Amino acid sequence: MVGKKKRGHPDIEELLARPWCYYCERDFDDLKILISHQKAKHFKCERCGRRLNTAGGLSVHMNQVHKETLTSVDNSLPNRQGLEVEIFGMEGIPEDVAQAHNQRIIAGFYQAEAERRATTGNPGPGGNAGGQPKKPKFESPADLKKRLAEHKARKEAEKAAGTESGGNTPLDGAQNSPLGQSPASFQNAGPYIASPAASYGAPQSAGYGSFSQEPYSQPAVAYQQPYSSQPPFSGPPAAGFQPQFSPPQQQYPPSQSFPPGQNYPGGPNQSFGAGSPPGSYNGYQAAPSHTPPAHGNLPNRPPSLPPAPGLPQRPSFAAPSVPTYQMQQMHQGPPASFQSQQNGWQGNGWKGQDQKAAMSSAYPPHSQGYGDYSTNASSVDDLVSGAAREVDDIDEIIRMAEAGIKPPKKGDSTTAPPQASETGAAPTLLEPIAKAETSGKKSKKDKPMKMVYSDNEISPEEKMSLMPRYAFIPEGKAESSLVGGHTALVVAGIVDA
């Protein structure tokens, strides 16, 4: 994982950690921005522009203020328009939707990484280097020598033990061929070398090697390099994949001193297939590290079970940073659909949904909606960045969020008046006068207030005019006449009123 921090593109973990919008699948730098996006794009009343906090809040608002019924969430994807899911920021997203989103992110990530690699010719850092036939990764001579030495030592040991495994032989050849700089076999082996992928490849390749090497070369071609780490799992041999995991693990305990079932209770099959947490995955990872002493016993295995002869060759066994859901995805997703799914998300996949949307003409075309997004993005960003000079309710949210206060759910009910006039909520919430001012709703609306100038009868100017400082004494009149005149005015006012 050297150089990880130097990359200009985001890590997959970073990508997965980004908040995203349930309704439009857009992702954001910050949860606060996501929330403001949702308020601006999905929870905004189209009648009065008021921004609510949730779809339910908007529905209530529309119902109470405008006497309209909200049927769908604005600007949302065709399958996300429902009001039944209560979304606020990242809260409330159904599990399956969240998983699908993560899969899409992962797919996009590998696609992007593949493209980067294709254009730069650089192998990916850490995680997924290999798999690129044209640009095989060479190990440094020192590593090669080291491995060669290890291999030789192992051979010696095997020979000494007289347990040379027939099943391993071809593999060993394949594995060792790079050491011998055999170009032809190198290409196949390449993907498994010098990358965490090799951590899978190594144990597996042993098993595969005993079948045939085709499964490897095929996926490598089919997927190009992006899935260098994936072909072993998601490629055609997927069916044969799971058994390959379990046998070694089941075998290790006996061959080592682990009590069976203690470290690997339940089958790895099960745990992997169910999207197991990394823990169980690591359990598998841990196994290889114990293999060196054990692998002398490997010949005991039936040929169909992949042994781990290659493992000792890689002392620096790094756990590939493959998240759980990716594992799950790899196991579950048929390779073909995976590929197309990826294209779908990356490319014009939305268009298919656009068409759907267009059919139900109730919704604006999504292409348009997306156009809006880009502009909205900037505007929201502008708002946020310009918070200092321009106070908005987005800004308020953000400030409150910073202060650790949950934004008030003022949108949830129209009984909450547009309070934050100072911060700008009011303009978007201008209510009809009849209701706001003259009807008997005041008890609901009234908030304790302190008026800076509260004399409802006499204007500040009139008061000022009475001050000696500003007093004017008409020429030829005594001071008393001013007072008298003023009193007369007041009297007249009363009479007239």
Next chain:
Amino acid sequence: MAPTIQYELSSPPTDAVSAIKFAPDSPTRLLVSSWDRNVYLYDISGEEEGGKLIEKYEHRAPVLDVCFGADDHEAFSAGMDWQVKRINLDSGETEVLSTHEGPVKSVVYSKEQSILVSSSWDLTLHFHYLSSPEKETTVISLPAKPHSLSITSSKLVVAMAARLLYIYELKSTLLLTSQSNVASKLDPWQQRESSLKFMTRAVACMPNDDGYASSSIEGRVAVEWFDPSPESQARKYAFKCHRQPDPEGEGTDIVYPVNALAFHPVHGTFASGGGDGVVALWDANAKRRIRQYQKYPQSVAALCFSSDGKYLAIGACPGFETAQEEYSGEGTKLYIRELSETEAKGKPPKA
């Protein structure tokens, strides 16, 4: 967004500002009336030196309002000395047009009708016929003290105490007054009650002559339309503004009076200035706030857009608060804000 330019005018009035008015033609000519008994004429161009004070016209008493006349060289002032004056800005000569029986609060000029209307706390409006000086001033009595006047090419809006609001149709009014001078009981075209519960502070008409905005001492602005049809009347609304959460009181708002309203002559949006020192721009049609400027150190007393809409002049001075025994307008400042092309432009109404 390009940073908007704002600068302070040098040599501001020494006391509170009562009104700010831009000239009808030149966008850089500015009149300011002040409680320090002067009317100031500035040329605001040249931000480095903070504009230039062209002339100062001294009055006998605090000046409560000022306005330009037919051109950039004529002005009218209304003051505590009960007089409505015409000022020749070039020569400095003044002429008393009429004398009320109390301080004159406001004065407005209509170019189209060539009349000057003044309102006074003596509960009268004075109509001055500038095109026919021989004609006597018409006095129209009002039911309550007028607080603010606003005029368009065809209408005059008088906001009074007791939340009364009169709208005069200038043409018909002038026709009536031309027939007889006994127009003291002339009825307005429309009599309305303010939409706001508290005392009206300012009123300003839309440049397109469709309606007006009014503000109250209780941090609120109402927007209404002249058209008496139910459809148009249904469009009226009011909103809160110029309030701040009270740092001491839980959930309490400090509510400031909205002292000034000014419509943008080009875009039809309007600015409000409050006792909180905030100036906000609003889009009356879209019912949105366009922007809010950083707080001024003092209460905003007066606002005006230049005739081309490029400048916004802001008069800030200490606000008069409840039960204030002493008041001093010391520290009064004038700010000029140069607006970018779209700064005061409203967004198109949402389809």
